[in-house]
Amino acid sequence: MNLYKYVSEKLNEKLGFDAKLETPRNREFGDFSTNAAMVMAKNAGKNPRELANEILPKIAELDFVESASVAGPGFINLKIKDDFLWHAVQSAATITQTTNPMVIDMDYGAYNVAKSLHIGHLRTSIVGDTFNRIARSVGHKTFSWNHIGDWGKPMGLVIAWIERLHPELPYFRDDFNPNTLVDYEIDADELNTYYPAASALAKQDPEFQLHAQEIKAKFQSGHPGYFALYEKFLAISLRTMNNTVQRLNILPFDYDLGERNAAKYLDPVEKILREKNMIYKNDGAEIINVKRKDDNKPMPPYMWRDSRGADTYDSTDLAAVYCRKQTDNPDRIIYITDLRQSLHFEQLFRVADMSGIYPYDRFEHIGYGTINGDDGKPFKTRDGNAAGLDDILDAANDAVTARIASTDKKLDADTIQMIALAAVKFNDLLHDVRADYIFDPKQITSFEGRTGPYVLYTAVRLNSVLRRAGEFEQSANAVEMNADERNLIIELLDFDRTVQSAFESRATDLVANYAYDLCQLINTFYHNCPILRDDVPADTRAMRLDLVQIAANVLTRTVDLMGLKIPKEM
RNA sequence: GCGCCCGUAGCACAAUGGAUAAUGCAACAGAUUUCUAAUCUGUGGAUUGCAGGUUCGAGUCCUGCCGGGCGUGCCA
Known part of the structure; x- marks a missing residue:
């Protein structure tokens, strides 16, 4: 259930105007607000507040609106009826399926043969996997390609x-x-x-x-x-x-096929390129000119063969596109690699387009930033070497182990691993994909506040309540809800929209940030609203248990999109 | 040189062109007769790099500057 979309559509239908729905930062203003009056006022030549007051009665007619009021420069703030929210939140964990399902090839991972994975593989794996899960969850068919370095x-x-x-x-x-x-x-x-x-x-x-x-x-x-x-x-x-x-804990790749596989397609690709007279000899190398007249940026030629006559990264990547076109015939091809490869992909997309192998506008390159140390330079281990992926995971594991040793908790190795992995992955997903971020081992291992373990802990608490509650009947109606319950419900109803936006804007960090915001509200609710205690009235308990169940469902789905596992206890 | 990205509190990081710039860490002060205290509540801390512009409204869009990162034909 995408409450935002529902309210937005109903509102626009009612007003006959394509207004933009907003969610006020300050909840006291209401559940939603629209700037319709301010936008309309310009064309109408009227005062926005005046116009807003004219529209107000129409909005109040909508059956889900509790109250509507004009505020500030002309905002119309809406409050949604509690009954409606309660009804809507029952399907909060459902993700709306796309009406336009695509076949998407995703290229991420790019592991190398005979070379252990380093910190650079972290983001492509984690972000790629989460983006893949998001795409699938909204109804697209994806194929993940681990384009292995296995040939050169x-x-x-x-x-x-x-x-x-x-x-x-x-x-x-x-x-x-x-x-x-x-x-x-x-x-x-x-x-x-x-x-x-x-x-x-x-x-x-x-x-x-x-x-x-x-x-x-x-x-x-x-x-x-x-x-x-x-x-x-x-x-x-x-x-x-x-x-x-x-x-x-990332999904298995659909294809572990890299350069060696792509090399099989070099001949047909070369035939196409030669037929179109795209290949030129220059300084002993065979190149393709991809510069356009209107380019105001550096655009070196595409390197088909180097001066020793060998295949290059450029040629196998193009051949890989040809291969994918043959095998999956995808509607889109999305690469998830380091931002620094942007120019390479711009060139690849141009050559693929010019040769007719695959159209330019169906390619995408999601470039992620560098993982830096606290000196702002690419992260290195203490001995100055590039950090291995296993080193990072081991460090997180050690920190969790130490943390548990300082308490009287006893957790098994699997649980420790789940927590450590959550710490590393959540931290990675939390940051804007395109920006560099600072990897601070101390912060990663603190496990307080905005961290993966916080998210897991919240889920564990919810599951614990449900386990202790045993079988319970669903409450038919919402009893009066307090602010903590209501805030939680509104946030739960933002889940679907968040996943949709994360897919549309190719921004996995939206999911991680949502998870954290949701957990904050859950923990506040959990703290302020007793559920199983003896002095809680039966109807309140039933309603809260329902809410816990829904919150657990939504949080589980969110955690699943990030490829984290929820332990039984922690 | 040219191009791309970035600049928000001591640090880290958020904010679909909207209202009082959210959150975490660190600091300080509190909360457990309770379902897990890896939790919750509160306090202090910001001229959003600088200067203009567009807009009813700019951290967000445009221009110029300053600072940083990256890229710029045979490494992938």
Whole structure:
């Protein structure tokens, strides 16, 4: 139930005017207000307050309006009838389904083979997952694509590194037989050290660098030994990625297909580009000019092949678009990546459009800001290294464990993990996606106030009341409601609208902020309005239990959109 | 140089062009005969970077400046 939309439509219908409904910051002004009179006054050449007073009787005719009054420069403030609110709030947890369902491809995650996840993967995973859940909840069909880095230069480096460690392995022989069983196992943690080590060496040692490039070229053109080795560590990486997905409690990706898969589509894409004469040679590279006459910004060419003749990030991304068009035929393709890739995506969208592969206006890039340390620079661990995703989750886990140790609570490991994860994810979702934010481990681990644990705690309290109440009858009518109950009901009725806005404006932070606002009202209600106590009249108890149930339903849905799990106790 | 993003209290962060700029942390003062005190209530703390403009109304839109971040052909 989207109360805002309902009131807005009824009001506009009644006035025959497309007025904008507002929710006053100060609840004392009313439940809603409209600036209709102020807007109309201009055309009518009348005083806004005068006009407002003329409209007032019409508004009072609406059956859900308790009272309406004129205030300030000409606002019309409305108060909704309690009966109506009570009726409406029964379906507060229902999300209105879109009348125009789309197929949406979402590209987020972008994990890498043989390279552990770092803090940079946090936002794409968390925001991407929540946005995916939001899109699905309003009725769209989505496909999530984890566009894995599993094909390019890093693969050459990793293979070269393994050759350096174990030159005796048969994979490196040109006559390697793919049916050979090789007794070689790689430890997942150790594998994650190979790429950084190889990359560092390549920078110092041109010979190693060259060798890795040769390996990459042979690998991509089908060297059986390299490929067999690749499949070995690919499997390990995929397992590691899967562990991360589970640890983060994000939905499984519909496709774990990245650059290697996209590379299969390079030929048909190149054919299209050549037919349209889009590819030019320049400085040894093959490029596509995407500059427009009216561009007033830098617009470098799209790099189809680099000067060594190798495929690039640019070419596989375009091929991936082609692939998605073939497989899902999506109405929209939405990328959720670091903001710094904006130019790349602008170029990609232009090339896709120019080549007729996919239209420009159906692409979207949601760019998120950087996670910074308290010095305002990209977050690093204390030893100066880029923080690993697991380091962050471990730190949160430790903090929760320490917090519990200081109380007489006893919580199991699963519960601790749920709380720690909520702390990290909620903090990430709380911030405007497009802005940088400061990641403060101290703040993350304080668990007071506007935090994930606060939200979980609120849900746990509600569930606890319901559990203790046992079976109860639904109250038929609302008894008179007090301010705490009424405020909570109004907020509950804002759930549907919040989810709709979050989807429409691609703003996952709206959901997180809503969750917090809702929890504040729930806790105030919980504190001021006893439910199961002996001195509470039966009809009041029934009504409050209903309210608790509805609040629990709405909060559970909200928490679910953020991919958090509610523990039994905490 | 050019382009994009950002500037709100000591810190962090919010505000569909609307009314007294919301909230958290930190500080101080309170609340538990109660369903979980990871809670609740209150106090102090803001010339919304600066200067103009548009508007009945600007933190929000426009212009200029100051400050910061990022991007700007072979890294992804």
